[in-house]
Amino acid sequence: MERLYRPNVAGMMVRQDGKLLICERSGQKGAWQFPQGGIDPGETALEAVRREIGEEVGFLPSQYNIVESRKGYRYDYPPEVLEYVREKRRQPFVGQAQEYFLCWLHADAPEPVLDDREFCDYKWIAPAEFKLEWLPEFKKKVYARVLEDFFNVRARDK
Numbered sequence: 001m002e003r004l005y006r007p008n009v010a011g012m013m014v015r016q017d018g019k020l021l022i023c024e025r026s027g028q029k030g031a032w033q034f035p036q037g038g039i040d041p042g043e044t045a046l047e048a049v050r051r052e053i054g055e056e057v058g059f060l061p062s063q064y065n066i067v068e069s070r071k072g073y074r075y076d077y078p079p080e081v082l083e084y085v086r087e088k089r090r091q092p093f094v095g096q097a098q099e100y101f102l103c104w105l106h107a108d109a110p111e112p113v114l115d116d117r118e119f120c121d122y123k124w125i126a127p128a129e130f131k132l133e134w135l136p137e138f139k140k141k142v143y144a145r146v147l148e149d150f151f152n153v154r155a156r157d158k
Contacts (some may be wrong), residue, residue: 010036058113
């Protein structure tokens, strides 16, 4: 049986000073991540990342440039997430296949405007300051690879 992965995109927003945007998940104190979400049917990855960035943090495509993207990141859901995906969402996916987009904000871009359903807070950090402990275990390897691939930094757990 084929294992199906949900197509997903993530946007890494970087300011002119090199600081990276991370957002705290609503209802999950201490869980920080990049804006991300699924690719809708008929939508390209580029269209999806622009939509997700707009919906989740309020940046318009005219306020940033996408300078790089990379595919090939994938993780499996742990049993409790898999059960939720299968039972509540009625989706056949065993995990997510992700494409990450590196986005440079223009100097005059405003601060993020959060969608409270997704995120309750945000902060700007140097990429080397990202701590893997902010993530669920099943996402840590992907984030570590992404941080190394895009920023040449080794993510730390503490």
